[in-house]
Amino acid sequence: xxxxxxxxxxxxxxxxxxxxxxxxxxxxxxxxxxxxxxxxxxxxxxxxxxxxxxxxxxxxxxxxxxxxxxxxxxxxxxxxxxxxxxxxxxxxxxxxxxxxxxxxxxxxxxxxxxxxxxxxxxxxxxxxxxxxxxxxxxxxxxxxxxxxxxxxxxxxxxxxxxxxxxxxxxxxxxxxxxxxxxxxxxxxxxxxxxxxxxxxxxxxxxxxxxxxxxxxxxxxxxxxxxxxxxxxxxxxxxxxx
Amino acid sequence: xxxxxxxxxxxxxxxxxxxxxxxxxxxxxxxxxxxxxxxxxxxxxxxxxxxxxxxxxxxxxxxxxxxxxxxxxxxxxxxxxxxxxxxxxxxxxxxxxxxxxxxxxxxxxxxxxxxxxxxxxxxxxxxxxxxxxxxxxxxxxxxxxxxxxxxxxxxxxxxxxxxxxxxxxxxxxxxxxxxxxxxxxxxxxxxxxxxxxxxxxxxxxxxxxxxxxxxxxxxxxxxxxxxxxxxxxxxxxxxxxxxxxxxxxxxxxxxxxxxxxxxxxxxxxxxxxxxxxxxxxxxxxxxxxxxxxxxxxxxxxxxxxxx
Numbered sequence: 001x002x003x004x005x006x007x008x009x010x011x012x013x014x015x016x017x018x019x020x021x022x023x024x025x026x027x028x029x030x031x032x033x034x035x036x037x038x039x040x041x042x043x044x045x046x047x048x049x050x051x052x053x054x055x056x057x058x059x060x061x062x063x064x065x066x067x068x069x070x071x072x073x074x075x076x077x078x079x080x081x082x083x084x085x086x087x088x089x090x091x092x093x094x095x096x097x098x099x100x101x102x103x104x105x106x107x108x109x110x111x112x113x114x115x116x117x118x119x120x121x122x123x124x125x126x127x128x129x130x131x132x133x134x135x136x137x138x139x140x141x142x143x144x145x146x147x148x149x150x151x152x153x154x155x156x157x158x159x160x161x162x163x164x165x166x167x168x169x170x171x172x173x174x175x176x177x178x179x180x181x182x183x184x185x186x187x188x189x190x191x192x193x194x195x196x197x198x199x200x201x202x203x204x205x206x207x208x209x210x211x212x213x214x215x216x217x218x219x220x221x222x223x224x225x226x227x228x229x230x231x232x233x234x235x236x237x238x239x240x241x
Numbered sequence: 242x243x244x245x246x247x248x249x250x251x252x253x254x255x256x257x258x259x260x261x262x263x264x265x266x267x268x269x270x271x272x273x274x275x276x277x278x279x280x281x282x283x284x285x286x287x288x289x290x291x292x293x294x295x296x297x298x299x300x301x302x303x304x305x306x307x308x309x310x311x312x313x314x315x316x317x318x319x320x321x322x323x324x325x326x327x328x329x330x331x332x333x334x335x336x337x338x339x340x341x342x343x344x345x346x347x348x349x350x351x352x353x354x355x356x357x358x359x360x361x362x363x364x365x366x367x368x369x370x371x372x373x374x375x376x377x378x379x380x381x382x383x384x385x386x387x388x389x390x391x392x393x394x395x396x397x398x399x400x401x402x403x404x405x406x407x408x409x410x411x412x413x414x415x416x417x418x419x420x421x422x423x424x425x426x427x428x429x430x431x432x433x434x435x436x437x438x439x440x441x442x443x444x445x446x447x448x449x450x451x452x453x454x455x456x457x458x459x460x461x462x463x464x465x466x467x468x469x470x471x472x473x474x475x476x477x478x479x480x481x482x483x484x485x486x487x488x489x490x491x492x493x494x495x496x497x498x499x500x501x502x503x504x505x506x507x508x509x510x511x512x513x514x515x516x517x518x519x520x521x522x523x524x525x526x527x528x529x530x531x532x533x534x535x536x537x538x539x540x541x542x543x544x545x546x547x548x
Contacts, residue, residue, distance in 0.1 A: 052500070079508070082504050082506055089500075089501050094497040094500075095498075097444055099421070099423030099446070099447060103423065103514055107512070110512035111507055111512070116512075119514075139423075155505065156505070
């Protein structure tokens with residue numbers, strides 16, 4: 001598993017929202033096949049912006065976006081990218097717009113040109129993989145927050161992407177749903193990168209941790225979660241050092 | 242707290258994935274009892290203060306004869322029956338139509354009280370017509386009360402309008418309101434209604450709930466800071482801000498939804514899965530409603546030709 005060609009390669013990316021200083025400054029990012037990457041950074045540091053640039057939803061003001069071995073610039077270029085890279089949005093309500101779960105999961109496969117029967121079969125398979133077998137006819141807006149998150153993951157996985165980008169997947173989940181999601185991620189065999197501000201979520205699902213600061217991305221291997229034993233009074237209480 | 246987790250996480254990096262996860266889940270609970278309780282309380286409270294949803298589909302729940310009919314058939318016959326009742330003119334036709342509508346409601350085994358409550362919307366409007374039309378419509382007086390004359394054609398017209406409205410609404414309740422909106426969307430699409438219109442309908446319905454949620458959040462935020470609506474500039478201003486905010490959020494939401502659709506390969510073309518549930522009562526329903534349609538049509542033609 002020593003691939004030479006990166007799946008995603010960004011160089012010198014600049015991006016700024018109108019009327020604000022640039023949020024991404026000379027950002028570089030390289031992801032290889034099989035990588036499982038966690039991205040930790042403070043709020044408002046441009047993590048979501050970065051994902052949207054990879055998907056072609058936002059256009060960087062400068063820089064080179066090379067995805068799956070090709071430079072991507074036009075909308076047409078990104079159409080191909082979106083078929084092969086799946087993005088899980090931060091807010092599941094953005095992703096689930098069909099009335100029933102099955103229709104929503106089948107939306108992607110239908111767009112890829114599959115027949116109704118194929119789309120339904122793929123969707124059922126994906127739902128089963130996520131342990132959502134009996135969810136087909138559930139009404140999307142009546143799902144709980146955690147269920148919505150898992151179903152939106154199903155909508156992305158049903159497109160059988162080569163890479164998965166997850167925007168705060170562990171956010172606002174109760175501990176049961178959270179461990180279920182971690183379990184799912186650990187059983188996936190595809191490349192993924194996830195944003196989270198929870199170190200333990202990242203530690204349990206990923207093998208490398210990237211961080212972002214001042215519009216730049218740091219992907220050195222030195223940022224590793226590590227453990228060291230120590231003891232002092234009231235050490236049982238949550239605390240900082 | 243983040244730091245504390247930071248310390249705990251690596252110790253969980255044991256080879257056995259499953260076991261450690263459970264272990265970790267338990268630890269998380271134990272280490273932050275206060276936060277969890279708070280979270281639960283808040284959740285509980287939100288549930289309690291959450292008002293009844295604006296829109297419910299009470300009639301879609303059921304397993305009656307009508308519920309088991311293909312939505313496409315229901316839509317087609319609902320339109321046909323409504324149209325013929327709307328253009329019919331003789332009283333006997335209208336009474337026959339009403340009887341058929343009531344029969345459909347009985348067949349759908351709907352709660353009579355709930356149906357009456359739905360019909361109440363029309364009753365108010367009808368009351369207004371009954372007050373105005375008999376007094377103002379020119380024609381032979383039916384009753385004379387002092388200086389007031391109730392015209393005969395006016396009363397007849399009121400009766401017809403009332404019958405037609407109640408009949409059409411009952412048909413729609415029995416046939417359309419017993420179908421979930423997603424099934425209606427699918428049925429419309431397979432009947433040839435353009436995908437864009439169908440999606441407009443279905444997505445409006447989907448996001449009304451999200452927008453309502455956002456509205457409730459804003460109202461709650463205003464209320465916990467002591468906002469009391471009154472007749473003053475401050476109240477008007479606040480309500481205007483809230484309204485504006487809802488529009489801004491709705492448009493931001495729309496943009497995000499569109500992006501999410503693009504990410505899943507959306508290219509302007511809409512697909513639906515079509516009717517999926519097993520619909521079994523199609524033949525019986527077609528025979529019944531066709532017969533009803535022919536009876537109404539026949540009655541009307543017979544009445545028109547022999548005045």
